[in-house]
Amino acid sequence: MPELIPPDARFRVSFLDAVHEHIVEDDFFGGTLARELREHGGTWNRPTGFARYVEAVREEELEDGRRPEGFVPSTWYWYVDGDTYLGRIQIRHRLTPWLLDYGGHIGYGVRPAHRRRGHATGMLRDVLPYARELGLDPVLVTCDATNIASRKVIEAGGGKFEDERDGKLRYWIRTRTGS
Template sequence: MGTNVAMPELSPPTVRVHASFVAAMSEFSAEGRGDPADASMIGGEIREFGCRWSAADGFAAYVDWLRSQALEDSPRPEGYVPSTTLWWVEDGEYLGRLAIRHRLTPHLRQVGGHIGYDVRPSARRRGHATAMLRAALPVARGLDIGSALVMCDVTNVASRRVIEANGGIFEDRCGDKLRFWVPTA
């Protein structure tokens, strides 16, 4: 008799992972995410929403807001584009996140790209980022992104390996970022 082993999967943001999400954000905060200098999506969301995440209604409002960001007509700051956020979840445990920006602005061509991802510190070095990016490529294809621009810091060897493992083709170095094009089909 085989055992049913749950595999991690991409999921729309959901209140079902509330406790593990809050724990993951504490892990990110402990490594400096959310500090004023942190320009990442997680950093911005820790600053803007972190004080409300512990309450169930505050977390539910955050989940609703995050899901709404995929809609073209949702309010967003100037220069921001619609983005689909997906969470990497296994057995109800939040392991990471991935955001797919539906189109590129001149700024996103230099910093950000189409897809950004983060794995919570306690779940790193287990192949989650590689699997998460692989699972997101068909979603990007469904958004009419034929080849996704994915970037990493020059010093982030692990992220470069994730991108290359998913077929990323090196384009160039732009400041402290390496830029790759990853086919979505």
């Protein structure tokens, strides 16, 4: 049964298989994967290099952690089933003006070979309690207006449509039930 876990170096081989799938599909997870490939990809072939990458991703959640200029603290979770890396989801701890218009609190991606199996819906559902623990309620989740699959995931997760801004659909999802 798939589950959310903090990024873990033991998934290196499966993660690298997923990266290869993304490259073949020319799908770079909103630019995140392209940035990671530039910064860390040259070391992923070695277990120690991949472990340093995992440490860097996990450090992004700390207020004083290393992350790209202008980025807010973010907690990443990987969605795995046994030894198979299926995708990842990120909770941004706060919104900048750009995130309020376009990026939202939550971003996610499923590896191409495992799409259309409900994994994105499962990730979004499973991450909401973690967002609540961070004091986020509601959370903003966005998608491209042309991304019908992502729109369906957000709506299945309880997303209430607010508006469209420059081709981005903006939805709010409650993290607390009965509120």
